[in-house]
Amino acid sequence: MTAPETLLQVEDLRVSFATEEGVVRAVDGITFTVQAGEVLAIVGESGSGKSVSVMTLMGLTRGQNARFEGKAMFDGRDLIAASDAELRKVRGAAIAMVFQDPMSSLDPVYRIGAQIIEQIRVHEPKVSKAQALDRAVDLMERVGIPRARDRVRSYPHEFSGGMRQRVMIAMALANSPKLLIADEPTTALAVPIQAQILDELRRLRDQTGAGIILVTHDLGVVADIADRIAVMYAGRIVEQGTLEDLFYDPQHPYTWGLLGSITRVDRNRAGKLPAIPGQPPSLLAPPEGCHFRPRCPHAFDRCTELPELVSRLPEAPEHPDRCWLEPERKRTLRQVGDQIGLATGETVIS
Amino acid sequence: MARFVIRRLLAAVGVLIAISVVTFLIFQAIPNGDPAQRIGGRTANAAELALIRHEWGFDKPIYVQYIKTMGKILSGTVVSYSQNLNVLDQIRQGLPATLSLAIGAGIIWLGLGILFGVITAVRAGRFADRALTVLAFIGVSSPPFFLGALAIYYVGYKANIIPLGGYSSLSHPWSWFKHLIAPWLVLSVLFIGIYSRVLRSTILDIQHEDYVRTARAKGLSERQVMVRHILRNSLIPIISLWGLDFAQVIGGGAILTESVFNLHGVGQFAAQSIQRLDVPPVLVITMLTAFFVVLLGALVDVIYAFLDPRIRLSG
Numbered sequence: 146m147t148a149p150e151t152l153l154q155v156e157d158l159r160v161s162f163a164t165e166e167g168v169v170r171a172v173d174g175i176t177f178t179v180q181a182g183e184v185l186a187i188v189g190e191s192g193s194g195k196s197v198s199v200m201t202l203m204g205l206t207r208g209q210n211a212r213f214e215g216k217a218m219f220d221g222r223d224l225i226a227a228s229d230a231e232l233r234k235v236r237g238a239a240i241a242m243v244f245q246d247p248m249s250s251l252d253p254v255y256r257i258g259a260q261i262i263e264q265i266r267v268h269e270p271k272v273s274k275a276q277a278l279d280r281a282v283d284l285m286e287r288v289g290i291p292r293a294r295d296r297v298r299s300y301p302h303e304f305s306g307g308m309r310q311r312v313m314i315a316m317a318l319a320n321s322p323k324l325l326i327a328d329e330p331t332t333a334l335a336v337p338i339q340a341q342i343l344d345e346l347r348r349l350r351d352q353t354g355a356g357i358i359l360v361t362h363d364l365g366v367v368a369d370i371a372d373r374i375a376v377m378y379a380g381r382i383v384e385q386g387t388l389e390d391l392f393y394d395p396q397h398p399y400t401w402g403l404l405g406s407i408t409r410v411d412r413n414r415a416g417k418l419p420a421i422p423g424q425p426p427s428l429l430a431p432p433e434g435c436h437f438r439p440r441c442p443h444a445f446d447r448c449t450e451l452p453e454l455v456s457r458l459p460e461a462p463e464h465p466d467r468c469w470l471e472p473e474r475k476r477t478l479r480q481v482g483d484q485i486g487l488a489t490g491e492t493v494i495s
Numbered sequence: 496m497a498r499f500v501i502r503r504l505l506a507a508v509g510v511l512i513a514i515s516v517v518t519f520l521i522f523q524a525i526p527n528g529d530p531a532q533r534i535g536g537r538t539a540n541a542a543e544l545a546l547i548r549h550e551w552g553f554d555k556p557i558y559v560q561y562i563k564t565m566g567k568i569l570s571g572t573v574v575s576y577s578q579n580l581n582v583l584d585q586i587r588q589g590l591p592a593t594l595s596l597a598i599g600a601g602i603i604w605l606g607l608g609i610l611f612g613v614i615t616a617v618r619a620g621r622f623a624d625r626a627l628t629v630l631a632f633i634g635v636s637s638p639p640f641f642l643g644a645l646a647i648y649y650v651g652y653k654a655n656i657i658p659l660g661g662y663s664s665l666s667h668p669w670s671w672f673k674h675l676i677a678p679w680l681v682l683s684v685l686f687i688g689i690y691s692r693v694l695r696s697t698i699l700d701i702q703h704e705d706y707v708r709t710a711r712a713k714g715l716s717e718r719q720v721m722v723r724h725i726l727r728n729s730l731i732p733i734i735s736l737w738g739l740d741f742a743q744v745i746g747g748g749a750i751l752t753e754s755v756f757n758l759h760g761v762g763q764f765a766a767q768s769i770q771r772l773d774v775p776p777v778l779v780i781t782m783l784t785a786f787f788v789v790l791l792g793a794l795v796d797v798i799y800a801f802l803d804p805r806i807r808l809s810g
């Protein structure tokens with residue numbers, strides 16, 4: 146294998162919104178890269194700043210009350226500093242996005258075909274409508290929509306949620322993006338459909354060599370598809386590593402909590418641990434030091450100091466985390482019964 | 496489609512019957528509404544009034560009177576009590592003025608309502624929005640007789656740019672235009688105020704829809720996002736408002752505007768007939784308005800189904 150090409154390099158990205166209650170620090174200094182042909186999963190509870198992070202890459206969070214710091218280098222250009230006009234050329238072309246709710250993400254008044262054609266022609270105005278229609282049919286077939294030739298004439302409300310999400314993916318692929326961002330693409334879908342959509346994304350990565358950022362609140366979703374995972378909590382990345390790193394040697398108590406609350410098919414349901422107790426902190430006034438401190442059963446005095454995102458494992462320099470605990474201690478603490486989890490008083494293992 | 500048409504026709508008949516009954520009963524209940532008095536005039540004595548009552552059938556039970564009147568309306572022979580003129584002829588004479596007023600004003604208020612609605616939504620919170628918002632409130636709260644009087648006095652009498660009132664037939668287009676431009680604008684002001692506010696708030700809502708975010712993520716320009724996605728979806732409620740308001744005006748609903756500009760339209764005729772407590776013209780005009788409302792309502796539903804594919808024509 147040749148050395149992978151770095152598609153996207155995000156450095157210390159910060160996004161804050163001025164609101165009536167104060168400044169919301171939605172993204173508080175995140176750094177990550179995406180290589181061509183890899184799937185980076187960004188995982189965290191809802192409200193941790195995942196959507197803001199990825200939408201900012203496309204300029205979709207720009208507005209009067211938003212402030213940005215840091216860089217996001219893509220194709221030799223900083224997406225954060227780029228003008229609106231420059232970004233417009235990137236959107237839906239080199240970077241495409243699939244959103245969470247397929248029921249509301251398509252315009253109800255236009256036919257499916259017209260919406261895909263619009264995506265093709267906005268970046269390639271020379272393509273005729275007839276040619277664009279043929280391409281739309283091809284795209285729909287590629288993402289597994291049966292009878293695509295007829296169904297280009299359907300309206301979104303005539304499609305099921307899963308089929309609409311396929312349309313969104315077809316649209317995202319229309320201009321062969323180098324980077325595909327999928328923000329909770331399966332969250333609104335029934336479980337069997339979720340698996341199909343994930344299959345589709347995996348196939349695309351294999352066929353096109355595009356990089357994919359897959360955003361989800363459910364670690365279970367990424368188990369079969371992610372190459373690397375970044376765990377986000379309250380605007381920060383608290384742990385980052387390969388799929389194996391995160392599933393078999395997780396370093397951050399928050400990651401343990403996420404792992405513990407996955408419903409695993411290979412396990413008796415009764416073995417599922419409860420979701421992490423408590424709520425994520427307010428992003429208006431987050432706690433000092435480690436953001437997870439108020440919910441962390443293992444917190445100690447040092448945790449009022451902010452832990453840097455660095456590797457504390459000599460054997461895995463590419464697996465950084467933000468937790469003060471000693472790696473040896475973590476290995477003991479994260480073991481709850483026969484699985485990894487966040488020990489709490491109420492945890493019952495059957 | 497056929498089902499839709501049939502159901503709407505049946506509904507129209509139902510509405511017309513209901514409206515005519517209610518109108519008829521209201522006039523029975525009005526004190527001092529004795530039609531014999533209208534016909535006989537002030538000088539008629541008791542014997543003459545009794546004779547009139549008998550001749551016109553006012554001594555019959557109400558339902559008989561109603562059926563007789565409706566029969567005359569349907570056969571086109573109904574006459575007004577106060578002038579003894581054929582009502583349908585009088586309405587026919589008023590119709591060109593009323594249609595001219597309605598069509599011209601309807602186009603103006605729809606166009607300007609959309610234009611101002613878009614401007615205020617796009618510039619929400621900024622100067623243009625605030626200025627137009629103030630104007631809209633002034634517009635909504637200025638009665639047509641006031642605006643009409645101002646226009647006639649300043650633009651007509653003082654500046655001598657427009658005539659002081661009246662209607663001029665379309666066979667002299669320039670004169671027709673000069674007679675109608677002020678009524679069009681005066682009648683439109685209220686609707687422009689309402690429509691621009693409704694459209695502004697609809698646009699501000701729809702701006703946050705997921706499919707608008709999708710449109711931006713596609714790389715469309717702000718203008719394309721606005722026209723193709725936001726505006727296209729926001730127009731749906733405006734169109735239904737327009738259908739009903741337009742039907743009102745066509746059916747003689749612009750009573751104040753027609754009267755202040757002395758257009759001799761259906762609305763002005765309605766106003767005069769109400770003053771004289773003259774049942775037949777009021778009845779016919781009310782039914783006419785109701786008819787247009789039902790007709791335009793059906794038309795709006797067809798346009799609706801065309802604009803919003805989620806909606807099916809079902810009657």
Ligand SMILES: Nc1ncnc2c1ncn2[C@@H]1O[C@H](COP(=O)(O)OP(=O)(O)O)[C@@H](O)[C@H]1O
Nearest residue numbers: 162169171190191192193194195196197198428
């Ligand atoms: N335009 C905005 N103005 C103010 N706050 C915002 C805005 N957009 C997002 N936020 C806040 O940023 C935080 C992170 O949101 P989000 O990125 O959507 O979380 P996630 O996708 O991880 O569920 C939330 O607390 C949300 O309320």
Ligand code: SF4
Nearest residue numbers: 435438441448468469
């Ligand atoms: S730094 Fe402290 S509070 Fe934060 S996760 Fe580690 S132990 Fe818990």
Ligand SMILES: [Mg+2]
Nearest residue numbers: 195196328329
């Ligand atoms: Mg989100």
